Amino acid sequence: MNQTVKELHKERMKLWNASIANHAKYIDTTNGLFKDEFIEYRPCPVCNTNDYLTLFSKEGGFYVKCFKCSMIYINPVFTDEALNDYYENNHPVQAQIVESSDSFYDNLYNKGLDSIEIAGSKGTILDVGCSSGVFLDLAKNRNWQTSGIELNVQEFNMARQKGHKVYNTLMENINFDSKFDAITLWDVFEHIKGGEFYLNMMKNLLTPSGVIFLQIPNSDALAARILKEKCNMFDGLEHVNLYGVNTIRQLAERCRLKVQDIQTVIPEIGVINNYLDYDDPYLGNADNKTDIYNLIDETMLNDQLLGYKLQVTLGEAK
Numbered sequence: 001m002n003q004t005v006k007e008l009h010k011e012r013m014k015l016w017n018a019s020i021a022n023h024a025k026y027i028d029t030t031n032g033l034f035k036d037e038f039i040e041y042r043p044c045p046v047c048n049t050n051d052y053l054t055l056f057s058k059e060g061g062f063y064v065k066c067f068k069c070s071m072i073y074i075n076p077v078f079t080d081e082a083l084n085d086y087y088e089n090n091h092p093v094q095a096q097i098v099e100s101s102d103s104f105y106d107n108l109y110n111k112g113l114d115s116i117e118i119a120g121s122k123g124t125i126l127d128v129g130c131s132s133g134v135f136l137d138l139a140k141n142r143n144w145q146t147s148g149i150e151l152n153v154q155e156f157n158m159a160r161q162k163g164h165k166v167y168n169t170l171m172e173n174i175n176f177d178s179k180f181d182a183i184t185l186w187d188v189f190e191h192i193k194g195g196e197f198y199l200n201m202m203k204n205l206l207t208p209s210g211v212i213f214l215q216i217p218n219s220d221a222l223a224a225r226i227l228k229e230k231c232n233m234f235d236g237l238e239h240v241n242l243y244g245v246n247t248i249r250q251l252a253e254r255c256r257l258k259v260q261d262i263q264t265v266i267p268e269i270g271v272i273n274n275y276l277d278y279d280d281p282y283l284g285n286a287d288n289k290t291d292i293y294n295l296i297d298e299t300m301l302n303d304q305l306l307g308y309k310l311q312v313t314l315g316e317a318k
């Protein structure tokens, strides 16, 4: 793995460790699971049925797979109250990582903006969970009028000081003066329990040709399917809904949204190679671009939508 990617994994490990440390106060030490007072059972967030297979537990939480639609989700899940409490006491490590690893995120952000600009018209953009505003800086440079929502006060202040219009409250509490040509959620939608509710709310904030852009972990990713609970996609608490190609399409359809573009990014080939070599998947030394035993390479992997993250562009179904 090249130095930059490995450094990034080390940085991500800091974030991971900080998040897992925050799980501790919710865990019953006698069984290692979350205490009953913080959790509730729920139906499938995509098709609403209650039949599922329990896959594995991770850091106190259980991931299940819906028998009907194959959605992967946490069940039982934290109550809204417990989740709010958890995030209020969370840390701004993510902002530090994004701020300190410019080129990696810039490439992802630019690729996303390319998809958005092909699908719709350039104008006003709202970034939900904008953190310190790194993506908004880039959008502003590409002549978008930028707004953001950020709940973490430190990150909200950082983004506001950069000249973006930023709100420090939940989307449902905001009265926006105008509609948006694009609404983006970078690594945010998987944290939202009520995906359907939020997609519908965002749809109502769009201009007629406006688009919603999501970057989310891909539960169909080859790395996730090989590593299973060893994969960082599964954290047991924050990533409540893990969509794949079919389940994000189904959810979009339920909201009468059309998938205008769907791609995967971040092949994680190095991670898979490390794992198959009995090495630490994230801290081993394999190259992130070299073929997996000559079976599959970076291009092939993304062509088959097996990359670690999905980039999805949704527009109103006409």
Ligand SMILES: [Zn+2]
Residues within 6 Å of the ligand: 044, 045, 046, 047, 048, 049, 066, 067, 068, 069, 070, 071
């Ligand atoms: Zn389902």
